[in-house]
Amino acid sequence: THYIPGFPINGYGDCLVMETADSKGQWANNDCSAKLPFVCSWKPYTDSPPQTCLGASIKEGDIVRTPGYPVDASTFCDFFLKVQSGKLVEIEVLVLEANTCCDHFIIEEGSFGGNKI
Incomplete structure (x- = not known):
């Protein structure tokens, strides 16, 4: 998988977000109703x-x-x-x-x- 270590976490939500603070673009699960900026694509690490x-x-x-x-x-x-x-x-x-x-x-x-x- 390409999740951030420790993710996915039960109860955090069923949507997937990409961490862009570092360039690895790892994933985390998040609340689907949260309003977040997004990207349509990301260059692979x-x-x-x-x-x-x-x-x-x-x-x-x-x-x-x-x-x-x-x-x-x-x-x-x-x-x-x-x-x-x-x-x-x-x-x-x-x-x-x-x-x-x-x-x-x-x-x-x-x-x-x-x-x-």
Whole structure:
């Protein structure tokens, strides 16, 4: 099964909810009358190989993740994207899970402390 350890619990309800606070997407049973936000689908959990931040060779079309994502989000990380003069960088954010206390997503133009975009 894919239940959170200890679930299902008798008396908690007959509906199924997915825990999204962690990326494993494990299940729990819940009261069917409870109003909750929902998702129609969730990407399956995979153990992706660790990725480094600095010195990583990023090519066009690459998906960039912070090291340990989606399991460990406690690593400071900078990525530097370079293009030829006169060219532009296009960034598409697929998932941004951030806590206001401690997570930051900053895009700067130029090298090392350029203008914040």
